[in-house]
Amino acid sequence: MTSQPTTRPRHQNDDCLIDLIVSPARQTNRFMPGLAAGLIIGLLLTCGCRPTVATPGAHSATHDDTPPAIPAPAPAYVMRPPGSLNFCEHIAPIIFQKCSKCHRSESIGPFPLLSFDDVKKRARQISDVTTRRIMPPWSAVPGYCQFDNDDSLTATEIGMIAQWTQEGAPEGTCAQSPQPPAFVKGWKYGEPDLVVEMPEPFVLTGDTQDVNRNFAIRVPIQHSRFVKGWDFQPGNPKVVHHAFLTIDRTGWSRRLDEQDPLPGYDGTLLEGGRNPVGFNLGWLPGCSPPPPDERLSWQLDPGTDLVLELHLVGTGKHEQVQSAIGLYFAKAPPTLHPGITALIAREIDIPPGERSYVVRDEYTLPVPARVTGIGPHAHFRGKDMQIWAVEPNGAKSWLLRIEDWDFNWQLRYDYAPAFDFPAGTKLKMQITYDNSVDNPRNPQIPPERVLLGRRSRDEMGEVVLNLLLDSADDANLLHRDFEQVTLQKRIEQLEFLTRSRPDSAEMHFILAAKRQSLGEWPQAAEHYEQAIRLDPSHSQSHNNLGSVYRQLGRWNAAIEQYREALRVSPADARAHNNLGSLLLARDELDAAREELRRALELHPEFPEAEYNLGALALKQQDFPTAREHFERALALNPRYEAAAAALRFVKNRAPRTVAPPPSPTGHNTPAEN
Template structure:
């Protein structure tokens, strides 16, 4: 009842902007006859078309469509709940902690509009108010790729059993003078593909393993089967939009290297097949900036069953002035909270990322809209919390079990990858990759002059 009164107060404010103070008083009286109620066609549909339809339409990641009045009305109550609790659209970083490419959020006023529509009985409204439905590029989000690789044969998944890590090896020929700017992974069967890693193998090892295994691909462990692609290109997770490397960066392709993709697959209860495609987007521009992957990692994880707030942390001190391109935080099932904060030598701490309600199923790469400048000497700190209690609804173990560090989804991790560009290219060699770096995903600027001083 309380939420209903609150919702009606919101409705009245929406209908009488500027008369917010009177809203509560007016609650007892019937609503003005001339006031237009919040309608699906006029108010709600535009919000859902812009913020939900990319996933809630046939063939996409969400389990049902939200394109028509009938589809939305049927689930109105649950829609109102998930938007009010900020569960949908899925976006895990808390507002106000920096701005990221592809950030998904509803404003408070959009949430009120939906709440209000439900409280008023889900009026459809006039047909002429309905905007034309959203249009989407069929297939590739970033448009037609320059190169498309598709698994030559489908991989057959058994109906039962644990998670499968399967590596597939491809020839990839990037023409001379071209560089990779973006890559887009497309599963053929979203029910079974959980995560994907994109790698380069210059050793020929992956190809040998593939040849030794008669089925398509060869089995893996969760470890990347080569050098990971840089930044946002390294991994794919459901619901994550592909993005380009930022200005000044592109990925040179080593001569004769193999492209290896690792699929993390989960059986669905019936036999399934998967035949993925990967699209590559090329540019003529060689990298004029370098980028390194710095690592914040705490491997001393040993979470007793029932422990509600198990803390891990790591820090590093930046040896040079950098621009922070993006962040990739990673934990598994019982991860709860994740924070990365920069502490400059002088001045206030800079909150970089805060995930208050970690969800293994929504792991995003956080690429800053504008890279964040951090000075040499800045201490970057990661703090993570794991919740191994029975009250954690995401705990896969009933009753909870002791969980330690490891690669499998049933183990735990506490790690963040930070992609940094040196402010001055000459400083790049002063990043001690042995100590702080993840020896993967490095881009080295070509001899050209950096575009940014």
């Protein structure tokens, strides 16, 4: 087995992967702050593991582009003398360490495994599922890597359970037996500094099989805090399959929540919600967030909402869900520098009956990095996964090998020790899919053509890696590089999906939004126009097309699109703001004021509308009113640099001949959204 060299303390922000959401690249305009302009195709879930101190090791080196050598298999189980095994001395330590955390009350196991009686009456079942490596759920093939959170059983442990069962499952002398583990009820890490919950319960109807629902939750803080950890209480663990958490500084998630007559809102785009840089926040039954760590935290500002996405699974009857989130605050800013990178399949088009369809990807690290954990994701046809690293000198290391992927158990794998890689290291992925009748997990029999997509009947292929960087500069460089590379990959995905589904207005809209985020105005306009031809009632396409037309200098056409967006959706505060912004640029001040005030009536916490009203007052040399609006814009978004610059300008009361501060677009025009 290849060992992994490392010399620094591990990063605790380790994750379990269910579906990957890659945040959209940083937008080059402010037309759509909060719009997830990329294809949202999945979800990351964070799991806890204990920090370890890494120890040095050595790599095996080869110099071709094939995966590393396959390690030798573990030695087979050697039978113990008959009658030498008993529960108390040999079996209880295995069960209590690897099984009881899920097989207990208030967890996902269907029955408890906390005592001899619990285990004896299910001994044959336990022996069967462990021998077939169905339980405990752990897909990584043994011997390829060492993992800190490894819940798998060794060949010796499996053999001992089987032999003990065959010999009648004797109890032994339980004075020697370890006590069942004690599990903390309530919050795993103690009482949080702040608890927030869904404002009202959501009812999952009896005829619902599964649903993804987003909930905007206000965070009542008066000044910025650093969040060193968090925990989640599902409220109804029978139906909460997993949860994912993002932060929204724009208020749009709450607006979408308010517009939906039911608690929360649906949608394939998580508008407004973003991962804190370097973090993924999620929860899976039996897979908790990592313990709070003063060294690793993310900033939470006043006015920010938490956006909770729940994947809910029906039980056949009406179920209520009201989940809660606990936050633990750090006393000081973080001292460590987390990062995220991912490997992504851009095209998936699997013919029916295909047994070995392969996708590949790679990413080159721009800076030295420590890889602390890995989370793969595919759907039901995923079969074999190989992930490895190739250093600039040709040395290779396995990062993960899965030979029998199971969509129902998508876990996070935390390295122990972690990997230290130099800049220039290539991270590589190869995933093989089986779309034949021989795949027992194939949901479509007879098999059908399968395309890339978020739905479980579609397919995906992604691997996310958690990193720890040496410095803030390295973390920022990695973040910028990864966003740029990922943006191009997402565009390739969207182009493929648009070709595969040419009649999908949604695909054209998302691709247009990506092109718009790059400032590719003609290409963005082309796809928005096609989206509107396919779905004339899509107000966001009209609104965004208006912003693109504005950049192209087609102001009259832009106004027409904003007005059409408002005809379709009169309560669209963004369209009111954008129309008011353009009217302001044309010096139609009364009409602009009317639109901007309407935007604030619909969405009172709208920093861009406040900014634009400040710019309008500035045009009229009404400095007190301008100051009020700029101050409100900055209070709503403390990171609003244009509002801060405008406020400084007003406070200085510069003469009229001095140019006003630039808007968020980078031009001397009002802010658009």
